[in-house]
Amino acid sequence: MPELPEVETVRRGLAPVLEGRRLVKVTARRPDLRKPLPVDLAQRLTGRTIVRIDRRAKYLLVRMDAPVVLLAHLGMSGRMLVFRPPLPPFDRHDHVIFDVEDGTQVRFRDPRRFGLMDLAEADAVDEHPFLASLGPEPLGEKFDGPALGRLLDGRNGPIKAALMDQKVVAGLGNIYVCEALFMAGLSPRRKASTVRGARADRLATAIHQVLEAAIAAGGSSLRDHRTPSGELGYFQHSFSVYGREGEPCPGCDCAAAVKRLVQSGRSTFYCSARQR
DNA sequence: CGGCAAACCTGCGAGC
DNA sequence: TGCTCGCAGGTTTGCC
Numbered sequence: 001m002p003e004l005p006e007v008e009t010v011r012r013g014l015a016p017v018l019e020g021r022r023l024v025k026v027t028a029r030r031p032d033l034r035k036p037l038p039v040d041l042a043q044r045l046t047g048r049t050i051v052r053i054d055r056r057a058k059y060l061l062v063r064m065d066a067p068v069v070l071l072a073h074l075g076m077s078g079r080m081l082v083f084r085p086p087l088p089p090f091d092r093h094d095h096v097i098f099d100v101e102d103g104t105q106v107r108f109r110d111p112r113r114f115g116l117m118d119l120a121e122a123d124a125v126d127e128h129p130f131l132a133s134l135g136p137e138p139l140g141e142k143f144d145g146p147a148l149g150r151l152l153d154g155r156n157g158p159i160k161a162a163l164m165d166q167k168v169v170a171g172l173g174n175i176y177v178c179e180a181l182f183m184a185g186l187s188p189r190r191k192a193s194t195v196r197g198a199r200a201d202r203l204a205t206a207i208h209q210v211l212e213a214a215i216a217a218g219g220s221s222l223r224d225h226r227t228p229s230g231e232l233g234y235f236q237h238s239f240s241v242y243g244r245e246g247e248p249c250p251g252c253d254c255a256a257a258v259k260r261l262v263q264s265g266r267s268t269f270y271c272s273a274r275q276r
Numbered sequence: 277c278g279g280c281a282a283a284c285c286t287g288c289g290a291g292c
Numbered sequence: 293t294g295c296t297c298g299c300a301g302g303t304t305t306g307c308c
Contacts, residue, residue, distance in 0.1 A: 003301060034284065034303080058302080076302055077286075093286085112285045114302060157279055166303080173301055222301060223288080242301095264280060267299085 002058060002074040004138070004171030005214035006225045006233065010080050011055045013228030017082050017104055018050045018062070025099040033095060033115045034075060041096075044068055044119060057134050057170035067122035071130050075114025081107045082228045106228070134170040138207050143169070145201030152192040152200070159195055159203075160188035160263050172207065175220060175242045178269045180206040182241045187275045188261070188268045213238065241269040249274060 002010070026045040028037050038044070045064070054061040060080075062070035074080075083105045090097075096108040096117060108115065120128040135151065136143050151169065155162050162168050163177045172180070181188050183206035186199060195203055219225050219233030222243075226232060236243075240250050245260040254273035261268050 006301070073302080075285095076300070110285095111287065112300090112302095114285070116303085155278080161279075164302095175301060220301075225301075265282080266302095 002078070002219070002225060003173035003176050004055075004058060005176070005211055005217075005235065006219035007058045007060065007074065007171075008055055008215050009219040009225075009227055009233060010074070011053050011060055013082070014060070014080055014106065015053045017106065017228065018098075018100065019052055020049065021104075022049045022101040023047065023098055024101050025097075027097040027099075029090070029095055029097065033110060033113050033117060035116055035118075037096070037117055038119050041117065041119065045070065045098075056131055057137070057166060058173075059130060061125065063122065069120045069122050069125050071116070071118050071120055071125075071128060072108070073116040073130065075110055075112060075116065077112040077224045078108060078110035078115035079224060079226055080228050081109055081226070081230065083107065111224075133167050135166060135168045136170065138169050138171055138204075139211055143204060143208075145197075145204045148204045148207075149196040149200035152195050155192035157192055158188060158263060159186060159190045159192045160268055162192035163207075164264070164266070169207070171211075174266050174268075175239070176207070176210050176214065178242045179210045179240060182270060182275060183210060185275055187272075188263060188270050190276070241271060244269060 023045055026042040028041055031037060048064040048066055050062055051065050052063045058073055060072040085103050087105055091109055093111040094107045094109050098106040118130060152162055160177060163172050184203040186203060214220060214235040217233055217235035218227055220236040221232040222236060241258045244258045247258050249256045249258055249271040254271060256271050256273040258269055259272055
């Protein structure tokens with residue numbers, strides 16, 4: 001499901017529910033997601049109070065009142081859902097359950113089980129294997145055209161693939177890469193290292209704008225994404241090209257239809273007239 | 277190191 | 293109605 005805007009939406013929904021509250025019980029209803037869960041997950045989190053929830057790329061960082069941090073990745077289909085009594089029966093894909101002192105229950109539900117959870121030591125979170133090789137945050141202060149140009153330097157593959165690589169920029173996925181390239185007028189096939197100067201400026205600006213707009217809309221709800229309170233994001237209505245193969249290219253007079261191609265096994269949507 | 281395909285797993289919509 | 297196929301917002305692994 002989730003790229004950076006969806007994870008940020010989840011973070012903002014969970015924060016008021018969990019921050020400052022104590023976990024009275026944590027339950028792993030199966031031993032693994034995409035990877036094995038820590039065997040002591042429940043034991044180390046039960047009784048802890050959540051101090052703060054942060055986000056790094058597509059990961060949630062749940063900081064506790066002890067030197068331990070829960071790292072969670074939603075994979076493709078993961079959700080964090082908040083329930084209050086009376087609690088509904090478990091769904092078969094409710095894998096990890098967090099019971100809060102006030103009776104609220106947060107469930108990590110993930111049908112495809114591409115999600116991840118692990119515990120990190122608080123003083124070495126950035127060195128955790130999940131986070132260690134991530135590139136910069138695209139909404140961070142240091143992310144601009146020149147910085148993006150340097151990240152793309154020497155990369156001979158297509159710009160689409162480079163932007164999907166979390167080591168280059170952390171948090172983009174298929175939707176927002178397609179949308180940002182459209183907004184910047186850059187072909188998804190363009191060699192990454194040629195995106196420098198004014199083109200890199202345009203692309204960095206486009207990435208920033210599309211992410212901010214998507215966060216403001218509560219993310220994009222295609223199939224799985226819900227805010228923790230169950231609401232839908234609505235940025236999917238603002239897609240220019242993603243999922244719009246065959247539709248007229250929006251917002252310009254090129255009169256071309258949106259095309260689809262496959263790069264690295266993923267669909268790319270673009271306008272061949274506008275994107276060069 | 278770069279780039280790509282496949283694998284991981286389940287669900288859903290389209291087409292027959 | 294029911295089956296098969298293709299596709300899905302991500303990451304990792306293994307192969308060239």
